[in-house]
Amino acid sequence: MSEAASENSRVFFSTDREIDLYELEELCDAVGWSRRPLRKVKKAIQHSFLVVSMWEQRGATRRLVGFARATSDHAFNATIWDVVVHPDFQGKGLGKALMRHMIKKLRSEDISNITLFADPQVVNFYRGLGFMADPEGIKGMFWYPE
Numbered sequence: 721m722s723e724a725a726s727e728n729s730r731v732f733f734s735t736d737r738e739i740d741l742y743e744l745e746e747l748c749d750a751v752g753w754s755r756r757p758l759r760k761v762k763k764a765i766q767h768s769f770l771v772v773s774m775w776e777q778r779g780a781t782r783r784l785v786g787f788a789r790a791t792s793d794h795a796f797n798a799t800i801w802d803v804v805v806h807p808d809f810q811g812k813g814l815g816k817a818l819m820r821h822m823i824k825k826l827r828s829e830d831i832s833n834i835t836l837f838a839d840p841q842v843v844n845f846y847r848g849l850g851f852m853a854d855p856e857g858i859k860g861m862f863w864y865p866e
């Protein structure tokens with residue numbers, strides 16, 4: 721776990737997967753994401769390679785303020801999903817800290833190819849962390865059921 725303290729609260733990261741799914745749903749609701757079936761969210765968390773949650777601790781109260789997870793082949797590649805910071809906590813460097821934590825953990829597993837799918841409005845957030853769009857012209861391609 722790593723921490724950033726301010727006044728009487730502190731923010732820390734955890735890789736524990738035992739996250740209250742309703743609390744995670746609330747966090748995702750707060751940024752306007754559409755709801756997903758909790759049983760599938762649970763499965764996605766269970767089968768992720770890395771899950772990082774970010775918590776604010778104030779006295780005895782703990783609040784989920786950020787989340788990200790990565791899937792991986794455990795050797796070469798990892799893809800980061802569901803990066804979110806609660807609006808009350810945005811713009812304070814916590815999203816950057818969360819992503820750096822993810823990258824550090826993935827690098828410590830010797831994963832060298834880290835990818836993600838950026839929503840258009842956050843491309844520059846990821847650029848600031850060293851992510852490149854379309855390196856060497858490579859395009860992300862998608863297939864969706866009709």
Ligand SMILES: CC(C)(COP(=O)(O)OP(=O)(O)OC[C@H]1O[C@@H](n2cnc3c(N)ncnc32)[C@H](O)[C@@H]1OP(=O)(O)O)[C@@H](O)C(=O)NCCC(=O)NCCS
Pocket residue numbers: 751803804805806809810811812813814815816817837838839841842843844845848
């Ligand atoms: C994107 C998100 C995770 C950023 O978290 P945050 O805690 O606000 O970001 P930070 O305060 O750590 O910002 C880090 C840097 O990125 C910049 N930044 C933050 N959000 C940005 C955005 N939407 N577009 C461009 N730059 C952004 C900041 O200005 C800051 O720049 P600096 O290092 O030069 O000061 C957060 O806004 C969020 O959860 N958004 C809603 C969910 C979402 O869109 N997730 C991504 C899906 S792909």
